[in-house]
Amino acid sequence: MKKFKPGLFVKVLIAIAGGALLGRFAPDVIIRILKTFNVLFAQLLKFMIPLLVLGLVTPAIANVGKRAGKMLLVVIGIAYLSTICSGFFAHVCSSNVFPFYLNAGELSADAVSAREFQPYFDLKIPPVCDILTALLLSFMFGIGIIATGSSPLKKGFDDFGAIVKLTIEKVIIPLLPWYIFTMISEMSAKGVIAVVLGSGFKIILTGIVLTILYLIIQYCIAGAIAGKNPFKCLWNMLPAYLTAFSICSSSASIPVTSSCTRKNGVSDDIVDFTIPLCSTVHMCGSTIKLAVSAIAVAYMTGTPLPFAVYVHFVLMQGIAAVAAPGVMGGVLMASIGFLESIMGFTPDQTALVMTLYLALDGYGPACNVTGDGAIALIINRFYSKKDV
Secondary structure, rough: OOOOOOHHOOOHHHHHHHHHHHHHOOOHHHHHHHHHHHHHHHHHHHHHHHHHHHHHHHHHHHHHOOOHHHHHHHHHHHHHHHHHHHHHHHHHHHHHHHHHHOOOOOOOOEEEEEEEEOOOOOOOOOOOHHHHHHHHHHHHHHHHHHHOOOHHHHHHHHHHHHHHHHOOOOOHHHHHHHHHHHHHHHHHHHHHHHHHHHHHHHHHHHHHHHHHHHHHHHHHHHHHHOOHHHHHHHHOHHHHHHHHHHHHHHHHHHHHHHHHHHHHHHHHHHHHHHHHHHHHHHHHHHHHHHHHHHHHHHHOOOOOOHHHHHHHHHHHHHHHHOOHHOOOOOHHEEEEEEHHHHHOOHHHHHHHHHHHHHHHOOHOOOHHHHHHHHHHHHHHHHHHOOOO
């Protein structure tokens, strides 16, 4: 019999439960050892994020150029617009509802126990460049490859991207539960774990509700454009939603999403073109999940979050997330750099956002793939029976 291998979701739950228990009884020396790992892993994350953006976004831009066409650009434009609108939707809603059931500043430095745990050593791993520089370089090289048709340069970035993906999948993702475990252990030792877990349930539930509301809005718009009943179309997409929710993957849900989209009257050529493309460029659900988690952490830690700063974050995150689904946890990995560089989060705040994001991963991809069906309805209205 094959050995049981728990998925990332199960590992994160085990990390949260184990860390909460260990932090209550472990001596300070154990917490300091865990803190040392936490600090070192945070440095590794900072080092990897610009490389991830450079290694994934550059080939994505170059590949778009190879098959560029009017419909392709329209699909990407609608997907990006939907993704950033989901971020603004999350901000408007969560900023207005969080004050009703979260306490402002309850995890701020003044509210948290003065008990501090210092790592035994702190090894600095400076990144090769900052996140914005990596993004600009990705556009420069990607567009340059399209303009010059340089096959060797494209192959080089394809290989570089493969190395980055391998590092993320084999090193970063397996260590994420341990990173969360160390953070939860320290919070438990400080006596704030009850606040984190209690608020975490409310934050995750908020994210689920907002993704469902956003899907209703998407299908009302798509239904009005396509001349179809939005709620019937949304109901037809339920198998795709449940599939993505259970397997936590937009790409792996493509067959089911395509089948559901055909039930809504979308032609085969539009389905075969739009659904696979949207699985890599349409990240509305993941953006809502990340935005709700980040806004909640900022609210509970008493961190100011000016709207102009948030707009900057959403616009950049939407671009970086386009190529991220090619690697497990890619949307999160491509976005956490912006939490610190744009929103000014500390490594501890970023770790808390990651915990909330991963604690129930499925509802983000579920919203993503269901929203893909809405985009297909719009594209079908204008491009059905036309050349792809």
